[in-house]
Amino acid sequence: MSDNVMYDSPTEFLHDVASANGECVAQSVIPNEEGSYTVACCCEKWETTAPTREEGLNLARRHTGSIA
8 A cells, every 4th residue: 555545546445455464454434224334444353333424433543543
């Protein structure tokens, strides 16, 4: 992955995620049928739900240590 993912193509990004070997390099916040959001990390060791998209983003940031 380059120093800035904004310069990577989607294919490069997904290739890097697939080869991350349990590292926390990508997270997802996906709406579910219950009206909440499923939040997960590509490390495959963390998944949770959040009531809002913003809370899901905050939980993902906490998981990666980018916020306290």
